[in-house]
Structure formats: C-alpha cells, structure tokens
Amino acid sequence: MTSPHEPIGPVDATKVPRYAGPPTFARLPRTDQVTHTDVAVVGIPFDSGVSYRPGARFGPGHIRASSKLLRTYHPRLDVEPFARQQVADAGDIAVNPFDIAEAITTIERASDELRDGGTKLITLGGDHTIALPLLRSLHRDHGPISVLHFDAHLDTWDTYFGAPYTHGTPFRRASEEGLLDPEHCLHVGIRGPLYAPTDLSDDRVLGFQVIGSDDFQIDGLATVIERMRARLGEAPVYISVDIDVLDPAHAPGTGTPEAGGVTSRELLHCLRNLVGLNIVGADIVEVAPAYDHAEITGIAAAHVAYELVSVLAAGS
Numbered sequence: 001m002t003s004p005h006e007p008i009g010p011v012d013a014t015k016v017p018r019y020a021g022p023p024t025f026a027r028l029p030r031t032d033q034v035t036h037t038d039v040a041v042v043g044i045p046f047d048s049g050v051s052y053r054p055g056a057r058f059g060p061g062h063i064r065a066s067s068k069l070l071r072t073y074h075p076r077l078d079v080e081p082f083a084r085q086q087v088a089d090a091g092d093i094a095v096n097p098f099d100i101a102e103a104i105t106t107i108e109r110a111s112d113e114l115r116d117g118g119t120k121l122i123t124l125g126g127d128h129t130i131a132l133p134l135l136r137s138l139h140r141d142h143g144p145i146s147v148l149h150f151d152a153h154l155d156t157w158d159t160y161f162g163a164p165y166t167h168g169t170p171f172r173r174a175s176e177e178g179l180l181d182p183e184h185c186l187h188v189g190i191r192g193p194l195y196a197p198t199d200l201s202d203d204r205v206l207g208f209q210v211i212g213s214d215d216f217q218i219d220g221l222a223t224v225i226e227r228m229r230a231r232l233g234e235a236p237v238y239i240s241v242d243i244d245v246l247d248p249a250h251a252p253g254t255g256t257p258e259a260g261g262v263t264s265r266e267l268l269h270c271l272r273n274l275v276g277l278n279i280v281g282a283d284i285v286e287v288a289p290a291y292d293h294a295e296i297t298g299i300a301a302a303h304v305a306y307e308l309v310s311v312l313a314a315g316s
Contacts, residue, residue, distance in 0.1 A: 008034055009072055009082035018068045024089035025063070025124070025305065026070045031088040037119045038085035038316075039309055043092035044107060047288075048100055049129030049167040051160050053255040055288035060092055060124040062253075062289035063305065066298030074310040076272055081306070081313035090114055090121075100165050104133045111137035115281075122308050124301075125285030127255070128155055128167035131240050132174055134281060139179045142236040142280050146184035147171065148228070150267065151242035152191050152213070152258040156203045167255075167286070175206040182207025186231045188224070188270065189213050189245035192258035213245075216262055225273045232277060239274070239282040239308065241267075243301050251300050253292025264300045271307040275314045282308045 008029045011021040021027045025041040043060025050056065073080050081087065093110045095103040111134050114121055123134060128151075138145055149155070149171065156172040164173065174180050187203075191213035194200065203210070209231055216224055244254040247261030287301045 007083055007086040010070075013071075021068070023064060026067045026082070028082065029088050031090045034086055034088050036086055036117070037088045037090070039087045039120050039122060039312055040090040040114055041087065041122045041124065041305065042090040042114060043124045044095065044126040044130045045092050046095045046097065046103055046125070046130060047127045048097050048103065049127045049165060050255050051166060051168060053288060053291065055290040056125055056127045056255060056286050057097070058289050059126055059285070059287035059301075062292065062298045063124045063284065063287055063301045064089075066295045067302035067305070070302060070306050077275065077310050077314045079310055079314045081310040084313040085316060087309055100129065100163070104129070104165060108133035108136050112140075115141070120279070120312060121281050122305055123281070123283040124305065125283055125287070128170055128240070128242055128285045129165055130285065131283055132165065132170040134283060135174045135179045135238060136177070138236070138238060138280055144181035144235065145179060145280070146181045146232050146235040146237045147174070147186070147240060148232060148237055149185070149187045149208075149240045150189050150245040150270070151187060151240070152189060152244045152261060153242070153256065154187060154190060154199060154203050154208070155242075156206050156208065157199070171208070172206060180207055181235045184231060184233045184235050185209070186211065186228060188228060189262050191260050213260055213262055216266055221266055221269060225270060228270065229273070229277075234278065236280045237277050238280060241282070241284045241304050242286045243284065243297060243304075244286055246300060251297040253288050253290070253297030254286050255288045256286070264303070268303060268307050271304065272311060274311050277315070279312060279315070
C-alpha cells in the first residue's frame with residue numbers, strides 16, 4: 001500500500017518486459033493495491049446497444065492489452081501523469097448483456113461508488129450507450145455538464161427499432177433529462193450521410209454545435225481547437241471519444257466505420273489542448289477488436305486514454 005503522497009506507477013519496463021506484467025491499463029496497479037485513487041480506469045464490456053457490427057464488449061481488454069508500451073513521461077505536456085496523481089485500474093463493471101435498462105442502472109450505481117471520495121473515471125467501453133448512465137451519475141455532483149463529443153455520428157437520434165436506449169441515442173436522452181449544459185456542448189469529427197436534414201436541426205435544439213471532420217482540412221487544426229475551447233467555457237466538461245471519429249485507416253476495429261475521418265495525430269493534439277478545463281470524466285468507446293489489425297485501433301484508444309490521464313495531471 002502507498003500513502004496519498006506517493007503514487008504507485010506502472011511496472012518498471014527495465015525490470016519486467018512489456019509483454020509481461022499485470023494485464024491492467026498501462027500495467028498500473030489495481031485499485032485494491034493502493035490506499036486512494038485520483039483517477040480510475042474502468043472497463044464496461046457492454047455492446048447490447050449497437051445497431052451494426054457487434055464486438056465492443058471486448059474493447060476494454062483489447063485497450064488494456066494495447067497499452068503495454070505506454071511510458072511514464074509526456075514530453076509535449078511536460079508531465080509525468082502517473083507520478084503526479086494516483087492512477088489505478090478498477091477492473092470491469094459487470095453488466096447484464098440481455099437487459100439494456102438493467103445494464104444502464106448498474107453502470108450508474110457503479111459510477112457513483114467508484115467516484116465516491118473524488119475519484120475521476122476514465123471509462124473504457126463498450127458501446128456508446130454507456131455515456132448516459134455515466135452522465136446521470138456525474139450530474140448529481142456537478143449539475144449540468146458540457147459534453148465534448150468526438151465521433152463520426154451525432155448520437156442524438158430518438159430511437160432504433162423503437163428502443164429508447166441504444167448507442168445512437170445517449171445524448172438525446174441526456175439532453176431531454178436535463179443533464180447537459182445546452183450552451184456548451186459540442187460534437188467534433190462528424191461526417192458521413194444522415195437520415196434527414198432534421199437530424200442537424202434537432203441536434204441544435206438539444207444543445208449541440210458541430211465541428212465537422214471537413215473543418216480540420218478547411219479551417220485547420222489550430223482553428224478547430226480555438227472553436228472547441230471557446231464553446232466549452234468554464235462549466236464541468238465530460239469528454240466522450242467514440243473511436244470511429246478516426247478515419248478507418250487509423251481505427252478499423254470499430255462497429256460503424258465512416259470514411260473521411262480525422263487522423264490519430266489530430267485527435268491526440270485536440271485532447272492535449274484541453275489542459276485547464278474542468279474535466280469531470282471521460283470515456284473511450286466503440287473499440288471492436290474483431291475488426292482490428294495489428295492493434296491499430298487498440299493502440300489509438302490506449303493513447304487517447306493516456307492523453308486524458310496526462311491532461312488531468314497537467315491541470316492539477
């Protein structure tokens with residue numbers, strides 16, 4: 001066990017080969033091996049809300065396996081994220097794969113328990129359905145939340161096949177329930193065909209603005225980051241990263257790939273420019289390893305999680 005002032009970091013790669021050691025994220029300690037946790041990495045192996053290719057239930061394990069090469073110093077942010085704060089792996093939340101409503105309730109209650117005492121969660125999905133119960137949990141402590149949503153898709157549709165809770169509906173339900181700050185929510189990376197023009201007008205009513213994937217090329221990365229930070233303001237921010245925001249060349253292992261996405265470099269650069277915001281939680285979702293090759297998607301997702309942990313450390 002460690003004191004609150006002496007974080008335990010990953011297993012030393014000069015003593016234990018990277019392909020060995022614990023199967024935790026970045027080979028970090030488990031939460032039961034430390035006396036406190038500032039940031040918990042937790043898996044939610046759930047994909048019963050998907051509308052196309054399944055397999056994101058295996059995402060948490062794949063991201064952990066793809067994180068073994070992560071190192072302890074972030075040169076761009078000049079921070080050692082595992083030394084400045086205690087980061088630990090909280091394992092997986094066991095949810096019912098046959099009952100979406102019950103799964104949502106389980107996730108919400110588990111989030112409440114894991115966050116007790118001020119711990120922040122970096123959640124590894126799973127499909128995007130999991131964002132709704134996580135936002136419900138956070139809203140109780142923080143009030144209306146600003147959502148920064150990286151995705152190819154809006155995820156503000158009303159229903160699929162009459163089901164109110166799917167991976168395409170979490171942010172509509174969250175807005176309808178009053179969980180969001182409608183003046184400070186933003187989608188980044190949106191692209192591809194929609195069902196109708198009303199998809200965009202409905203999305204605006206729900207409180208979202210859109211930075212499309214094309215804007216990265218037309219306006220440039222610096223302008224995208226400026227617009228992103230201006231929209232978020234000072235409210236509590238929840239970051240939700242659907243890995244399909246990346247072009248399939250950078251993330252083939254996902255359930256609903258869309259051509260024309262951002263690069264992994266662009267996504268990571270956006271994330272590391274969030275230092276100083278009041279980030280209250282984050283997720284990385286829709287990693288489906290059955291469609292991955294050479295851990296391309298898993299590695300990208302692991303680096304997204306590392307950027308988020310590093311941003312929290314740099315802003316502390």
